[in-house]
Amino acid sequence: MRKHPRGYSIDYYAYLSPLRMWNASFKVLLSVSILLICIIADNIYVSAAIILGMGYLTVRKGNVHFQDYLALLRVPLAFIILGSLPIGVSISKHATGDYFMNFHYFYFYVTSESILTAVRVIVKAFGAISGMYMLTLSTPVNDIIMVLCKSHVPKLITELMSMIYRYIFILMDVQYRIRNSAESRLGYRDFKTACFTFGNSMSSLLIISLKKAGMYYDAMEARCYEGEMHFLKEDKPVETRQILMGALFIIIIILIKLFTEMEEGIVV
Known part of the structure; x- marks a missing residue:
């Protein structure tokens, strides 16, 4: 499936997605759970696993072409990068930090810690977005509204x-x-x-x-x-296989967080 003749339309992908036949309430619950876990965990490995898992589900199972998926991700990319720049780059009147640029009156500088923090924020934001993209690219808005009405x-x-x-x-x-x-x-x-x-x-x-x-x-x-x-x-109807797959994925990302925290504790 390639680009829609008049640009990228969420409905265009949602109505053609095989995941459209999944229960809408289950997809909303899964995507919201993934979103909350990604934000609360604040773990770069968890965020990376969510990006890969939700990307696989959207592209492979949802029949969204990989290039189209990347093009859709470019929309929030600019906002994420602009929002992360103040975290990674700081201004000082003196030369400091691991790397800096001299502008005569002031310095732009970065440190290894600030770069790592910015990368964590970017990856976490993409993890949360990939979870919501799975929902929006596989669920027509009428189904989402139906879930909201039930709620x-x-x-x-x-x-x-x-x-x-x-x-x-x-x-x-x-x-x-x-x-x-x-x-x-x-x-x-x-x-x-x-x-x-x-x-x-x-x-x-x-x-x-x-x-x-x-x-x-x-x-x-x-x-x-x-x-x-x-x-x-x-x-x-919600299939048992879908519930098991969703539960297994959530368990995996929780285990990733636990293992990474244990390794960090051992290193410290």
């Missing part, structure tokens, strides 16, 4: 989630068409023209989005909308 989340929140989620893809489709139209007219041939085109595109997107919002509401009323949205509930 007695207020209907107002679930309805807003559904409408906002759907409307995001409507705006993405509109923006895609506007950009293609602008590129066909050489609207991005140089920086000045690109800035002018971008401004016009955003104003057009605002106007079209307001029209689309009205059409979206009219479509809901045409389907007898009376202030409450109803979602199709499809019960999928």
